[in-house]
Amino acid sequence: MSYVSDLSQSPEYLSFRSSVPLKIIVVDIDNSKGWKVYDCGPKTVRCPLICLPPVSGTADIFFKQALALSAKGIRVLSAEAPVYWNVREWCEGFKKLLDHMDLDRVHIFGSSLGGYLAQKFAEHTVNNPRVASLVLCNTFTDTSVFNNHDSAAIFWILPALVLKRMIMGNFGSEKVDPEMVEAIDFMVERLESLPQTELASRLTLNCLRGYVEAHKLSDLPVTIIDVFDDCALSGAVREELCKCYPSAKLAHLKSGGNFPYLSRCGEVNLHLQIHLRQFDGTSHSASDRPLIQRS
Template sequence: MGELTRSQEYISFRSSVPQKKYCVDDDGEKTWTVYDAGPKTVRCPLICLPPASGRGDIYFRQMLALSAAGYRVIAVDYPVYWQLKEFCEGLKKLIDHLDLDRVHLLGSSLGGYLSQKFAEYTYLNQRVHSLVLCNSFVDTAVFQQTSSAPTFWMMPALVLKKMVMGNFDKGIVDAEIADSIDFMVQSLDSLTQQELASRLTLNCKNSYIQPQKLKDIPVTIIDVYDRCALSQNVKEEMYKCYPDAKRAHLKSGGNFPYLSRADEVNIYLQIHLKQFWETRYSAMEPEREAAQTSKQMEPQSSSVQS
């Protein structure tokens, strides 16, 4: 068991944030696992979509910190979907089932790609109010696996896991990045063959983002400057797609900065979400917004008085 799994923080998350399961598809076979933290009255929460290698609990540091600040944060595990349209329809049904309005999406790698595809899928009846894309991509061709993607469903789990772990950093890294890799390896080990095969299929089958359909959605792009699975060219393509996006650069953090550099990522998330305060699409209760605003003004007013 890794350092993060044993940490008081993770134990606190597991004991305070319930894990719920929902079947929203007509066949009743596909189950979404949902972690929901923060005020349930908020109808435009931040929803976190994990990469191919992870489950929803990889965002435990975001859920604890942001819900403590008054935000509603939801993290999910995907059911087995083999088609992007199926996935998007399933996520739409889940959002409806949870009685949500629009949502803010945080997605990492595959999760970021699926966030964009969902925003694209629902652009005529907008369900995504904003996007935060962490170490993500806009075109599956970068993985050079489009021809073999249709065969993933029958590959042994061990082969699929080796494919994913080939992207994990094997060099010398600092303790926080090493802990984040350990945590993600455990998360990867918990996925069934079908779960992993379906995620890799969505990750690699021939598809790309149509940015013209997302031009009205506020976007923040979180990137790291140190080694990660994505090349500089992939990052540049993302910037080209979203020329008006806010860029949040981390000096280091590896593939999983939401675990290894959680404090920095959480600050960027709060900066991103703050722009929606005092609108119907805020991820925070109005009372908490007012309290946060007055708290921020306190040092100013005390210095004026003195």
């Protein structure tokens, strides 16, 4: 990789990479397809927080959440999927990953495409629930917002350079906030590391015609983390997400751009802790705090 960002050379990131091993977990018949997983915190926790990245992200983009929350006794996994070409296939693969790791239920923190897939997985497993709660960040419920349904059929043959330019067009570069610039640079570096097939499959998932049947998830605890400044999604898309989950807790950030988990990690981590705190002392706790003994 030719591009190197400041954040990837930071002591915090280097500490994460040196202390948390990257696991490649194969769950499909195709042995070339492996999930990339980082697993932080107490392994005794059976209902961890799993972070799912956007189109441009790799599993390590959530290193700030993994380090900070695991230090507080919360188990945090960050998972990056292999190549899947439709949502059902992705959901089946993710279910196999949870089965392989012996995780009956999980909390999911998803950003953009990761948030959409988190909702679709909760919907996919609604009759045999595998999702304890959702934290949705800068995400959507309907792929029609991208106006790219027809293009989805040809992403697989487009060169990696073309796909990367399509994605980077949404990053923005006019920000003067140092943390946001640093986050964008880091995400550009992650994007540069992705091969053509992975990019094409992610863009296909992002743009294939589909929507979340949110009424099926009405009993699921949901927190929506949203930014007030500009991001790749329009205000109308973000409003629609809130309408789909009228009982959701809203965590608004004054700023943060497309990648607040990097640029505003302190605030995002606080909201994640607040969200997970409601499960402390239950069988769905994401931390190693002892269960409350009920009489």
